[in-house]
Each structure stands twice: as structure tokens, then as C-alpha cells.
Amino acid sequence: MQNLLSIDVIKECKKGNSMAQHMVYKQHASAMYSISVRIVGNTGEAEDVVQQSFIQAFSKLYKLDDESLFGPWLKKIVVNNSIDKLRRRKVQFLSLDDDHHSVMALYSAPTEIIENRTDTVECIKQAILQLPDGYRSILSLYLIEGYDHSEISEILGISESTSRSQYARAKIKLREILKNNFKIQR
Structure with missing residues (x-):
């Protein structure tokens, strides 16, 4: 109805x-x-x-x-x-096509970085907002909005490998922000 x-x-x-x-x-x-x-x-x-x-x-x-x-x-x-x-705003999406091994090292499955926190969601939201524009947009499109790297590459006009590498770097940067700003232990 x-x-x-x-x-x-x-x-x-x-x-x-x-x-x-x-x-x-x-x-x-x-x-x-x-x-x-x-x-x-x-x-x-x-x-x-x-x-x-x-x-x-x-x-x-x-x-x-x-x-x-x-x-x-x-x-x-x-x-x-x-x-x-x-x-x-002229956000730049950097390609790591030339450094394939670095991309593979960065592109690992996310690990649990927050334990026993009641304000976990708010901490993550605040940390995502602190990411550089390029990282934040790819992370949001992939993790939150559910687009795959092929779709993201079309939307942003970048290669799939750039989308993957930026996503990997975004995860690392997000972990750093969470660890530094919110004193979260790994």
C-alpha cells in the first residue's frame, strides 16, 4: 500500500x-x-x-x-x-598503476579496529569526514552506497585500478585517523 x-x-x-x-x-x-x-x-x-x-x-x-x-x-x-x-574543487585521484605491488599491499581486507565502543558509528562518521575529498568519495561510493570499482571508475572518470588503490589508501588513512583522533586500539 x-x-x-x-x-x-x-x-x-x-x-x-x-x-x-x-x-x-x-x-x-x-x-x-x-x-x-x-x-x-x-x-x-x-x-x-x-x-x-x-x-x-x-x-x-x-x-x-x-x-x-x-x-x-x-x-x-x-x-x-x-x-x-x-x-x-579539482579533486585529484592519483593512479598507482605503475606501482602494482604497493597497490596489492594496500588493498587488503579491512580488519576490526574498534572494539567495545558504544559510539562506534559516530566515530567512524567523523573520521570519514576528515579524509581527503578523493579518498572520502571513493570510500563512500564503495562501502556506503554499494557501487563497485567499475561503476566508480565510470562515475569519476578514473581507471578501476585507481579506484581500487584510492579505496585501499582511504582505508589506511581512515585507520590512522581513528587510531590517532579517537585513541582506538587495533
Whole structure:
């Protein structure tokens, strides 16, 4: 029943119904903001991205054939706009193609670095926000948003090996931040 209500609301949005658009905004804004802030790492910029994304989504809603896909479609718009925001900041993604052994050494499975903490999630969120833009965006896209390295390479215009190496470096940097800033033992 909830899905049908959402589909009807999206259909109303397509007709330009501002009340329906407000309902959709209220339903999705918080989640879209969370996605954007994890990628851009700045609350003000994330708010701008979300506003821009909703404006873009509502103005191009006629292109969406299946109203039930609005959520994933909006998420893709937010991710792309967040990445564009980073590009405007001229984030550099360094390739480690020439140093294959370093990449393999860095790209290991994550180990448990936090034990018996009640504030674990908040510690990790704060540490992720301290990562450099390139690291944070790849880590967020891979771990949190569920994109694979092939998709990330397309989104960011980098090679898959660069995505993998940046992800590996991001994990190492995240461990350092957690260990140094939050006194977490390995």
C-alpha cells in the first residue's frame, strides 16, 4: 500500500503538484543529504547539492518511465551532483598503476579496529569526514552506497585500478585517523 501511495505521489509530482513535490522532498531529503555529505564532506555544499538535485529531478521527472524507481533515480542524481561538486574543487585521484605491488599491499581486507565502543558509528562518521575529498568519495561510493570499482571508475572518470588503490589508501588513512583522533586500539 505504501508503494502505491508513493507511485501516486510521484505521478502528481509529474503533473507539477507542489504539495506532492513537498511530500516527496520531505520523504527523501534527509537520506539524500546523508549521501551527499558523505561524498562532499561539507554540510553547506551537501545542502546545495540536495537542493540542486531535487530541482533537477522535478524538472526532468517526465523522463522517468517507472515511478517506482524514483528513489534510486534521485540517488543517482545526488551522487552525480556530489561528484560534480568535488570535481569543481579539482579533486585529484592519483593512479598507482605503475606501482602494482604497493597497490596489492594496500588493498587488503579491512580488519576490526574498534572494539567495545558504544559510539562506534559516530566515530567512524567523523573520521570519514576528515579524509581527503578523493579518498572520502571513493570510500563512500564503495562501502556506503554499494557501487563497485567499475561503476566508480565510470562515475569519476578514473581507471578501476585507481579506484581500487584510492579505496585501499582511504582505508589506511581512515585507520590512522581513528587510531590517532579517537585513541582506538587495533
